[in-house]
Amino acid sequence: xxxxxxxxxxxxxxxxxxxxxxxxxxxxxxxxxxxxxxxxxxxxxxxxxxxxxxxxxxxxxxxxxxxxxxxxxxxxxxxxxxxxxxxxxxxxxxxxxxxxxxxxxxxxxxxxx
Amino acid sequence: xxxxxxxxxxxxxxxxxxxxxxxxxxxxxxxxxxxxxxxxxxxxxxxxxxxxxxxxxxxxxxxxxxxxxxxxxxxxxxxxxxxxxxxxxxxxxxxxxxxxxxxxxxxxxxxxx
Numbered sequence: 001x002x003x004x005x006x007x008x009x010x011x012x013x014x015x016x017x018x019x020x021x022x023x024x025x026x027x028x029x030x031x032x033x034x035x036x037x038x039x040x041x042x043x044x045x046x047x048x049x050x051x052x053x054x055x056x057x058x059x060x061x062x063x064x065x066x067x068x069x070x071x072x073x074x075x076x077x078x079x080x081x082x083x084x085x086x087x088x089x090x091x092x093x094x095x096x097x098x099x100x101x102x103x104x105x106x107x108x109x110x111x112x113x
Numbered sequence: 114x115x116x117x118x119x120x121x122x123x124x125x126x127x128x129x130x131x132x133x134x135x136x137x138x139x140x141x142x143x144x145x146x147x148x149x150x151x152x153x154x155x156x157x158x159x160x161x162x163x164x165x166x167x168x169x170x171x172x173x174x175x176x177x178x179x180x181x182x183x184x185x186x187x188x189x190x191x192x193x194x195x196x197x198x199x200x201x202x203x204x205x206x207x208x209x210x211x212x213x214x215x216x217x218x219x220x221x222x223x224x225x226x
Binding site: 033035041042043044045048050055056089091093098099100101102103104105106107109 | 144145147151154155156157158159162200202204207208209211212213214215216217218219
């Protein structure tokens with residue numbers, strides 16, 4: 001069964017450093033998402049991406065964040081200058097249409113020191 | 114502000130018990146609804162979609178009440194392996210016109226022997 005994959009599974013970085021989180025959505029899916037979940041808290045929407053552009057973004061997704069789909073398979077989230085409060089689990093998700101189920105990747109656990 | 118509300122629990126029940134979770138949503142334009150299950154430090158996984166007529170999958174039954182903006186999940190004959198956090202997800206229309214799955218905080222279930 002096709003699945004969403006994410007790399008790396010864990011990333012430790014120093015405050016102020018740039019990180020890139022990578023995702024490979026399911027191949028026939030058209031809608032892509034990034035979420036984050038701080039330990040013990042709810043899953044929070046960051047950004048959605050469709051037709052090679054951002055369709056929605058939340059207040060969390062400020063100028064420090066960017067997304068790209070550099071080729072036909074990868075979908076990346078970049079954090080330009082990490083802060084301590086960026087420490088969280090970051091989930092990528094995809095779905096075929098806007099009303100169908102999302103499928104989540106296993107997440108990248110980011111720790112900013 | 115559009116919210117998806119859930120009782121955080123925890124619900125602590127013995128094996129074999131029946132347990133029900135509730136979820137309310139504030140955006141009356143929402144069109145699709147889901148229950149996800151999340152195990153500790155793992156990604157959310159789809160448990161079931163919720164249809165207007167209500168739907169059942171084995172021991173799990175989901176109901177939707179559009180008039181009251183309320184979704185429920187019933188688990189019969191609880192198993193130890195049902196212990197997890199149950200996430201209510203509502204597909205809400207965002208300001209840009211796209212639909213964004215919005216997560217509740219989740220309800221924690223602990224099934225004990």
